[in-house]
Amino acid sequence: MPAKLQVEKYRLALARLVTRGGPINLDSVAREAGSGAGSIKRSRKDYADLIKEIDAASVEPVNFEDAGRTEPSQDLKKEVKRLSALLDESLERELNLLEEVYTLREENRELRVGRPLIVVPPSARSTLPSFGQPS
Incomplete structure (x- = not known):
């Protein structure tokens, strides 16, 4: 693609990033334009004016009130408050x-104390009489 068309494509991408309020740097403009992250190089003479525009846009403070959005830190504070409540x-x-598990365990222990549990070892089970089963 000719350099002039590529530069115009990058300028349109820069305009979209500025209106959207995203991070602005050489890589983000290139990705927004559909190119690879390192495709805008400072060493290319054809991109000199474009790079100046990107640098200027990256240092301009974003006025969130004009854009109709709240400041990101306010949004983050609200999210932290919501997550803290959860x-x-x-x-x-x-x-x-x-507490309920503790109460049930205590209740279970109390019931076991009232009725002693007889544990029959496996070796002694064969000597016990079988009820209702033929021998």
């Missing part, structure tokens, strides 16, 4: 379940 709910649920 974690707290999960931990509370786990504690309740552990």
Whole structure:
């Protein structure tokens, strides 16, 4: 593809990245244009003006209010708060379940104390009488 057409393709990709608010660097512009990450090289003379435009766009602060979006840190803070609440709910649920397991084990122990459990070793089982089964 001729260099002029390629540069125009990269300029359109740069414009899309600027309006979308994504990270702007040589690799991101190249990928947005459908080329490989390292296809825009500073050593190529035909790309000098394009590289200046990309460099200028990469240092411009993004005004999120103009773009109609909230600041990323606010979104992240909301997500952290939401996930923290979910974690707290999960931990509370786990504690309740552990308490229930403890209570059931205690109840089970109490029942076993009331009725002693007789454990018959396998070697002694053959000497026990069989009820209802022919010998």
